[in-house]
Amino acid sequence: MRIARFAHGKGMSFGVVEGELAAGPQGLTVAEIEGLPFGEVRLTGTRWALADVRLLSPILPSKVVCVGRNYAEHAAEHAAEVPTEPLLFLKPSTSVIGPRDAIRLPAQSRQVEHEAELAVVIGPPGARRVDRAAAQQAIFGYACANDVTARDLQRSDGQWTRAKGFDSFCPIGPWITTGIDVGDLEVRCEVGRKPDEMEVRQLGRTKDMVFDVPTLVSYISHVMTLLPGDVVLTGTPAGVSPLLDGDTVSVRVEGLGELSNPVVALES
Incomplete structure (x- = not known):
C-alpha cells in the first residue's frame, strides 16, 4: 500500500x-x-x-535520525573509515519538505550536495530498546529521501548539525510504501537542468549497507525512543556531488516511486 x-x-x-x-x-x-x-x-x-x-511530505516526524557512512564506497570517497557501529546524527523536523518543494541553497555554503537514501518510517507504538525482530515490527513503511548536506560546512564545523540542518535539507516522499522487502533495492540519484538532460550521479543497492534496517532501528532505539512517524535515514551510496541553482534532483528507490525537487539559491 x-x-x-x-x-x-x-x-x-x-x-x-x-x-x-x-x-x-x-x-x-x-x-x-x-x-x-x-x-x-x-x-x-x-x-x-x-x-x-x-x-506533501508524507509524514511530519518529531525527529529524523540519520546514519552516516553506511555504504563502504561512500565512506571511501571521503577517505573515511567504515564505522564499527552505526554513526548517528539528527536532522531537525524543520528541514523536512515534500515532493516538488524547493531545496534552498544557503548563502553560508558554497558546496551543497545530494545524498539519495532509503527512509524508514516508524509506526505505532514506536520503538524503545527493541531487538531486531521487534524493530522490524515497529516499521510502518518506507520512502525516498535526500539527506542534503553543506559539505564545506561539514568539514569546517567539525560536526554535522549546521551542514545537515538547514530548512529544506530533508526532502521525503513521494509517499510511504508499506509491505515491501527493502533488503536489495536500487537507490538512484539523477541531477539535471532539464527533464531530458538528467545525469545519473548515484547508483547503489540497499544490500550494500554496512548495517541493515532492523539493526539500525534496534540500535537507535537503545539510544532514544523512536515515536510513531519518526524517520530513519539509512545512509547514501557513493557518488554524492554538488547541487547548483537551477538544477532538479531526483531520488528513486526501487518500488518506492520518485522524489523530485528543484534547487534554488537563497539571497544573502
Whole structure:
C-alpha cells in the first residue's frame, strides 16, 4: 500500500495512492482516508486524480535520525573509515519538505550536495530498546529521501548539525510504501537542468549497507525512543556531488516511486 499526504481544494488529507506506477502519474488516483494512516485504513469514498492534488511530505516526524557512512564506497570517497557501529546524527523536523518543494541553497555554503537514501518510517507504538525482530515490527513503511548536506560546512564545523540542518535539507516522499522487502533495492540519484538532460550521479543497492534496517532501528532505539512517524535515514551510496541553482534532483528507490525537487539559491 502507498500512503500519501496531500493538499486539495478542501484542505489536507492522507490517502491511498491507487494504480500502477509503470503507467505514470497520469494513471494514478489518491483515495482519501479517515484521520491518520496508522492502524486500520478507512476510505472516505472521495478520490482525486493524483495530478489534481499537491503531494506533501508524507509524514511530519518529531525527529529524523540519520546514519552516516553506511555504504563502504561512500565512506571511501571521503577517505573515511567504515564505522564499527552505526554513526548517528539528527536532522531537525524543520528541514523536512515534500515532493516538488524547493531545496534552498544557503548563502553560508558554497558546496551543497545530494545524498539519495532509503527512509524508514516508524509506526505505532514506536520503538524503545527493541531487538531486531521487534524493530522490524515497529516499521510502518518506507520512502525516498535526500539527506542534503553543506559539505564545506561539514568539514569546517567539525560536526554535522549546521551542514545537515538547514530548512529544506530533508526532502521525503513521494509517499510511504508499506509491505515491501527493502533488503536489495536500487537507490538512484539523477541531477539535471532539464527533464531530458538528467545525469545519473548515484547508483547503489540497499544490500550494500554496512548495517541493515532492523539493526539500525534496534540500535537507535537503545539510544532514544523512536515515536510513531519518526524517520530513519539509512545512509547514501557513493557518488554524492554538488547541487547548483537551477538544477532538479531526483531520488528513486526501487518500488518506492520518485522524489523530485528543484534547487534554488537563497539571497544573502
